[in-house]
Amino acid sequence: MAIEIRNLRKTYGDKKVLDDINIVIDQQGVYLIAGPNGSGKTTLLEILVGLRKMDHGQVRIHQVSSDDVKIKKMVGFLTQQNTLRRNVTVREELNHVKELFGLKIDTYQYLEKFKLQEYYDQKTKNLSGGTKRRLLIAMLFMPGYEIIVLDEPVSGLDTYSRDEIWNLIREYAENHIVIVSDHYLNQAAQYSDYIFLINKGKIVLEGKTEQILKEFQHDYVIKTRRKNHEELLKMIKRKEILRNLKVSGSVYNYFINREDYDDVKCLLSHQKFRLHPVNLEDIYFYHTGELLKEVEEV
Amino acid sequence: MEKALAFIKIELKALLREPVSIFFMVILPIILTVVFGGTFGDEMTPYGENVKGIDMVVPVNIVFLLANAGLMGIPITILELKEQGVLKRYSTYPINLRFYFLSLAFTFALVSLLSTFLFGALAFIRYNASFYMNFWECILFIFAYSWIILIFYSIGFLFALFIKSARTASIVTSGFFLAMIFTSGVALPLDSLPEYVQFVAKIFPMSHSIEFVQYLWISELSFNEHFAHIIYLLVAGIVMLIVLRSVKIRWD
Secondary structure, three states, X not given: OOEXXXXXXXXXXXXXXXXXXXXXXXXXXXEEEEOOOOOOHHHHHHHHOOOOOOOEEEEEEOOEEOOOOXXXXXXXXXXXXXXXXXXOEHHHHHHHHHHHOOOOOOHHHHHHHHOOHHHOOOEHHHOOHHHHHHHHXXXXXXXXXXXXXXXXXXXXXXXXXXXXXXXXXXXXXXXXXXXXXXXXXXXXXXXXXXXXXXXXXXXXXXXOHHHHHHHOOOOEEEEEEHHHHHHHHHHHHHOOOOEEEEEEOOEEEEEEOHHHHHHHHHHHHOXXXXXXXXXXXXXXXXXXXOOOOXXXXX | OHXXXXXXXXXXXXXXXXHHHHHHHHHHHHHHHHHHHHHHOOOEOOOOOOOEHHHHHHHHHHHHHHHHHHHHHHHHHHHHHHHOOHHHHHHOOOOOHHHHHHHHHHHHHHHHHHHHHHHHXXXXXXXXXXXXXXXXXXXXXXXHHHHHHHHHHHHHHHHHHHOOOHHHHHHHHHHHHHHHHHOOOOOOOHHHOOHHHHHHHXXXXXXXXXXXXXXXXXXXXXXOOOHHHHHHHHXXXXXXXXXXXXXXXXXX
């Protein structure tokens, strides 16, 4: 097994951050760890790469314990923060990694696929957030680690930059194991092979994207604000639709089945209601009662 | 060795591009040499025959420089790197973080040495400073220079371990450095200070370092007369080595 996490537990003071986490990964691909802020994703990843100590359990990478310095040659890590030196250039950062790992590459040529060549002699402090992120990813890929772990690599970036970075990650994952945390679940799921949904330190659901969607007991969701809820409820009752209601703040979510779709499809033309096929964020919400991102305008 | 060179190269570039660091480590010692050299560089001192003011300025400047680099430069740099997450990134590389800090200290030592050559050359060329040390004293001077680096850089490193932010470090270390200057006997004669201040001065390494380097520089160091300073510096350095070996180094 490439990665094996068994009965992992971690607390900060009285707060349980990770509670009996079990993960086994033995194939190349992108593994997504998704959950809202504070769900324990970062702590889990930092324990995996040996940056933090666990309270209980076992974390092994190719049979080597994660607190063994040897794993630093096998696993690369991208932190949430932009961790570039401020007063050095892109060239100097890349050459630094090259020298530390004894690599024999042309760092300028290497930047081509990351579309960063034009920044080669610029100081890193002058780069935009997305460019800094791409550079850090380029630096992370340089040593050719067998496993890489990225903590919210697209957080705070615009949609275009997020897609660019996800494409780079996807490409690296063709021959490597890539573990990524993110809270933009629907977008991240498009690029992931396997998903672990984590909430309050526990894995609440895991599986392949299609498998999770397929096995979920409902097919559609209708969303509305509280002020429109009565109207929706009357209609649902009138048509005797089997439903499952989940409320988050002022948003009401009715999970319904495929056979009832025809009865509610008239809602598609209403501004007050949103009807769409169930996606991963809806499933996450269904299981945890927590939303992964701000509720879209209903 | 290649890894050490890689870190020294990047630290050196970052340090030389930091205007505040360069001011305190290179420009200020030159200004002090020009100001004190021009004011009383030619005056005779009570330290020995033909020993002029400029001959006392150089050793004091050396200790100030090393103390400044160690007490302020090292902790502020480390805490800034910590805040930027750079230490966290380095912690994921297959190196020991202790090894990185050694490279950082070596970089500061290198710039200190360069600065010493610059203001030293100015003192000799412009203000006719004299060179008194013989071969063995030169060897002892090199050892003392390195040993004082060890003491001050270690104190700076300990500051970095116990202070949370670069901003706090800047305030705390500036206060500590000023306290050392005023109890060093250079800004104000120690005898004129209250007894408890004189006692504090003896706890700090600054006054001992200045006395030791001053007398060594003018070839007047005597084991009997300067026994207390020699013992203090030796013990302080050894204590620092022991403390550094025992502290736990973490990226956060």
